[in-house]
Amino acid sequence: MKDFINNLADRVLSGEKLTKEEGLKILNTPDELLENLIDQASKVREAVFKNEVEFCSLINAKNGACTEDCSFCAQSSKYPTPINAYSLVPKKELVEGAVKAVSIKANRYCIVTSGRRATKEEIQQIAEAVREITQTLPVKVCVSIGSIDEEDLKLLKEAGVERVNHNLETSEKHFPNIVSTHPWRERYETIKRIQNTGLSTCCGGIFGIGETDEDIVDLADTYRELGVDSIPMNFLIPIPGTPLANNKQLTPQKCLKIISLFKLFNPQAELRLCGGREQNLREYHDKAMDVANCLMAGGYLTRAGRPPGKDEEMIKRLGRKLITKRDSFSFHKTSV
Incomplete structure (x- = not known):
C-alpha cells in the first residue's frame, strides 16, 4: 500500500489516469499513511498551481422558497427550516x-x-449588475443560478460573467436518494451547455450525505470526464428541519482522503474548500490547504464561515501567495 501511495504523484503528472478501483484504494488509505497521501496530492497541486491561492466570495442574492427538495438544503420550501426567504436583491446590493468581496481580497465573486432556475427578469437584473461590477471592480464574476438555457448563458457572458457554478452534488446513482424534484442528468446537461457556450465551469459536490465510497469516486471520475475548471468541496453541516439533520459528520481524516482523491483524479x-470545511476538517484545515489551491471566504449561503482574516493568516503561515485581480485591473472609476 505504501508503494502504491508514494507513486501516485509521478503517475498522475506523467498523464496517467488512475482507475476507479485505485480511487477506492485511495479513499481507504490507512490513517498511518495519510501524510504520504497528502504529500502526493500536494505535489500534484504544486506542479500545476505552484504556491498560489485564490479566495472567492458569494452573495446569497435570492434566499429560500425553493421548490426543489435537496435533502441537505435549508432553502427548500419542503422543510421546516428557520430561514429568512427573500426575492432577488436590488442591483445596488449585488454591486455592494x-x-x-474585493475588501476581503477575493479574486472571484x-x-x-x-430555485430551480432564475427567471428572465432576474437574469436581466443580474446581467446589469455584472456589467457595472466588471467595469469598476477588480474581481472576476461568477453566477450560480440553477438550470440555464443557451440564450441566457450568452447574455451573461456578454455582460462579463466568466464562470458558472452548477454542482452535480453526488453520483448519478446516489442523486435520487437526495433529490427527487429534478434528475441528475438535467444538471449534467446544463454543465455541457455551459461549456459549449465558452464559459468556465465550477462544479462540485457535497460529502457526508449518505454516499458510498463508490459514489465519491464516480463523482470525481465524472468531473474528470467533463474536464471542469473548478471543483468546490462541500462537507455537510446538518441543518435542523432537513432530512439529513441527524447525519453524522465525516471525520477530518476521511475529508482529507476525499480532497486528495479529487486532486489526483483532476x-x-x-480545488476549492467551501461549506462545512471548518466544522469537518477542524484542526486538519491546514493539511487540506496543502492539497487545495482555493477557498471560499466570508461565509456561505445560509451559514457563517470563519473570519477572512483567519484564512489570510493561514495562507501566510503556509508560505503561499494570495492572488487577486487588483494588480492587473484598469479602473474606470474609483470604487474600492
Whole structure:
C-alpha cells in the first residue's frame, strides 16, 4: 500500500489516469499513511498551481422558497427550516456584495440564487449588475443560478460573467436518494451547455450525505470526464428541519482522503474548500490547504464561515501567495 501511495504523484503528472478501483484504494488509505497521501496530492497541486491561492466570495442574492427538495438544503420550501426567504436583491446590493468581496481580497465573486432556475427578469437584473461590477471592480464574476438555457448563458457572458457554478452534488446513482424534484442528468446537461457556450465551469459536490465510497469516486471520475475548471468541496453541516439533520459528520481524516482523491483524479482543476470545511476538517484545515489551491471566504449561503482574516493568516503561515485581480485591473472609476 505504501508503494502504491508514494507513486501516485509521478503517475498522475506523467498523464496517467488512475482507475476507479485505485480511487477506492485511495479513499481507504490507512490513517498511518495519510501524510504520504497528502504529500502526493500536494505535489500534484504544486506542479500545476505552484504556491498560489485564490479566495472567492458569494452573495446569497435570492434566499429560500425553493421548490426543489435537496435533502441537505435549508432553502427548500419542503422543510421546516428557520430561514429568512427573500426575492432577488436590488442591483445596488449585488454591486455592494462585489465591493465586500474585493475588501476581503477575493479574486472571484459569485451571485447565487435559490430555485430551480432564475427567471428572465432576474437574469436581466443580474446581467446589469455584472456589467457595472466588471467595469469598476477588480474581481472576476461568477453566477450560480440553477438550470440555464443557451440564450441566457450568452447574455451573461456578454455582460462579463466568466464562470458558472452548477454542482452535480453526488453520483448519478446516489442523486435520487437526495433529490427527487429534478434528475441528475438535467444538471449534467446544463454543465455541457455551459461549456459549449465558452464559459468556465465550477462544479462540485457535497460529502457526508449518505454516499458510498463508490459514489465519491464516480463523482470525481465524472468531473474528470467533463474536464471542469473548478471543483468546490462541500462537507455537510446538518441543518435542523432537513432530512439529513441527524447525519453524522465525516471525520477530518476521511475529508482529507476525499480532497486528495479529487486532486489526483483532476490535477488541472482548481480545488476549492467551501461549506462545512471548518466544522469537518477542524484542526486538519491546514493539511487540506496543502492539497487545495482555493477557498471560499466570508461565509456561505445560509451559514457563517470563519473570519477572512483567519484564512489570510493561514495562507501566510503556509508560505503561499494570495492572488487577486487588483494588480492587473484598469479602473474606470474609483470604487474600492
